[in-house]
Amino acid sequence: MANLLEIRGLYKRFDGSEVLSDINLNIKEGEVLVVVGPSGCGKSTLLRCINGLEEIQEGEIVFEGKKIDGKNTKWNLVRQKIGMVFQSYDLFPHMNIIDNVTLSPTKVQGVRKEEAVKNALTLLKRVGLDEKRDAYPRQLSGGQKQRVAIVRALCMNPKIMLFDEVTASLDPEVVREVLDCLLELAKEGMTMIIVTHEMAFAKAVADRVIFMDAGRIVEENDPKIFFNNPQSERAKRFLSRFDFNITQGD
Numbered sequence: 001m002a003n004l005l006e007i008r009g010l011y012k013r014f015d016g017s018e019v020l021s022d023i024n025l026n027i028k029e030g031e032v033l034v035v036v037g038p039s040g041c042g043k044s045t046l047l048r049c050i051n052g053l054e055e056i057q058e059g060e061i062v063f064e065g066k067k068i069d070g071k072n073t074k075w076n077l078v079r080q081k082i083g084m085v086f087q088s089y090d091l092f093p094h095m096n097i098i099d100n101v102t103l104s105p106t107k108v109q110g111v112r113k114e115e116a117v118k119n120a121l122t123l124l125k126r127v128g129l130d131e132k133r134d135a136y137p138r139q140l141s142g143g144q145k146q147r148v149a150i151v152r153a154l155c156m157n158p159k160i161m162l163f164d165e166v167t168a169s170l171d172p173e174v175v176r177e178v179l180d181c182l183l184e185l186a187k188e189g190m191t192m193i194i195v196t197h198e199m200a201f202a203k204a205v206a207d208r209v210i211f212m213d214a215g216r217i218v219e220e221n222d223p224k225i226f227f228n229n230p231q232s233e234r235a236k237r238f239l240s241r242f243d244f245n246i247t248q249g250d
């Protein structure tokens, strides 16, 4: 199958300092790619480049067979197909849940309100939040808000979803419900790039793992191999700080 997304020789610099170096990456439709690596290694910047939130200095990004790194890229169209969810959910506090998640489909994509609501309710139901349709963000827990943020991205009917440490700011007891949501999406065949520090989850969800350090992809591997017997010394050192193998077994 053709690649949905291809990154070739990508370099990203901020004021001359190199943050991403020679990134090469392919992702096929339906694949789940997990990106791990120490803080500051460039994971968020990589996702932001894919979504056009950062300009790149060298290389190319090809999405659905078209280069999207050019000045002529219609980012407002591309971003509808590349959903992104961050650590902070950024829901509009003055809008209820259903209005939050139907805003973009109606305003950006011109979907009729009734249809957007119907679609949104189906998605909210899947994450167990359809009964919160009229609630305001402040009435929801962090885990619930993050699940709404995921639904909001899904309401645009994206081709690929990018998740940047979506559980990092959540209380431990609600992390599971958000990760389950991502596992469910993976099962349904959504193409995803997931940046996470939840190693047991990464091992369970990934088709492929990428380990980054200092702006480079140091190792790309099958999750079974990566988490049991990483090939690079740097990945070994990084993984030794997590106890996922002890707590999760195989």
Ligand SMILES: Nc1ncnc2c1ncn2[C@@H]1O[C@H](COP(=O)(O)OP(=O)(O)O)[C@@H](O)[C@H]1O
Binding pocket: 014, 019, 037, 038, 039, 040, 041, 042, 043, 044, 045, 046
């Ligand atoms: N807007 C920016 N200007 C300058 N440097 C930045 C900017 N954004 C990120 N960086 C730097 O790029 C590097 C990678 O950051 P980031 O992609 O956030 O790493 P990660 O997500 O892996 O923790 C860090 O050294 C960070 O300080």
Ligand SMILES: [Mg+2]
Binding pocket: 043, 044, 045, 164, 165
């Ligand atoms: Mg980050």
